[in-house]
């Protein structure tokens with residue numbers, strides 16, 4: 535649908551309820567079902583340095599048309615949410631929204647980065663059209679935990695070992711700043727191998743891993759399942775070809791999803 539006349543607001547103009555509702559609207563009919571709770575939105579905004587005033591919210595009268603979230607760290611910018619509501623797709627709003635996002639970032643950053651699911655053709659076309667190039671692939675693997683043994687003796691829970699983050703090439707949401715701002719991030723170590731994770735009731739998410747091989751990943755993940763009681767472990771956004779991603783592949787983890795990390799220099 536073509537908008538009659540757009541009103542340009544930002545996420546600073548709405549409360550957490552409005553921000554969550556807007557994000558859930560722009561992700562309708564996404565590649566897979568995706569909704570956020572208000573608590574998840576609040577964590578996403580604060581942990582990932584989203585600049586609410588810079589993040590556009592577009593309306594056609596009172597109808598939401600499009601929205602984007604911009605994160606800023608030093609001289610780097612990140613798109614942490616981007617979309618057009620279904621009724622307005624295919625009419626150039628995505629392209630125009632991205633142009634506005636880039637214009638806002640140009641004043642503050644030397645480049646903009648983002649992640650996009652490899653099967654999200656409309657989004658990839660939109661980003662490529664604005665000059666974004668895929669730099670690397672980020673893989674998220676999952677493991678269903680069938681048997682939970684006791685915590686292996688050599689496993690110890692530790693403060694999140696943020697040094698392993700700096701030693702790797704983390705995606706934005708796994709950078710030190712994001713991990714430090716989340717209340718429930720924990721660490722696990724076995725000898726020189728270590729994990730940083732957060733855990734819900736049924737799924738634990740590994741946000742950083744320092745493992746040399748499949749055996750170290752298997753030992754740490756069974757320790758993780760025992761410590762948390764979860765039945766599923768997701769290892770999030772590991773670079774394709776990294777030791778952690780290769781260890782997951784070699785020990786039978788399933789590929790849950792793959793993303794391109796794209797970037798444009800300003």
Ligand SMILES: CC(C)(COP(=O)(O)OP(=O)(O)OC[C@H]1O[C@@H](n2cnc3c(N)ncnc32)[C@H](O)[C@@H]1OP(=O)(O)O)[C@@H](O)C(=O)NCCC(=O)NCCS
Nearest residue numbers: 616617618623624625626627628629650656657659660663
């Ligand atoms: C991705 C999205 C923002 C595109 O917005 P849009 O308003 O429909 O896009 P536009 O009409 O501005 O078109 C932008 C480009 O995408 C292409 N495109 C749009 N829909 C497409 C489709 N279904 N298949 C392939 N390409 C498509 C257009 O051809 C255009 O490319 P061009 O400039 O080379 O012609 C929109 O589909 C969306 O909100 N999707 C759900 C949320 C989402 O996936 N967000 C991205 C998260 S990383």
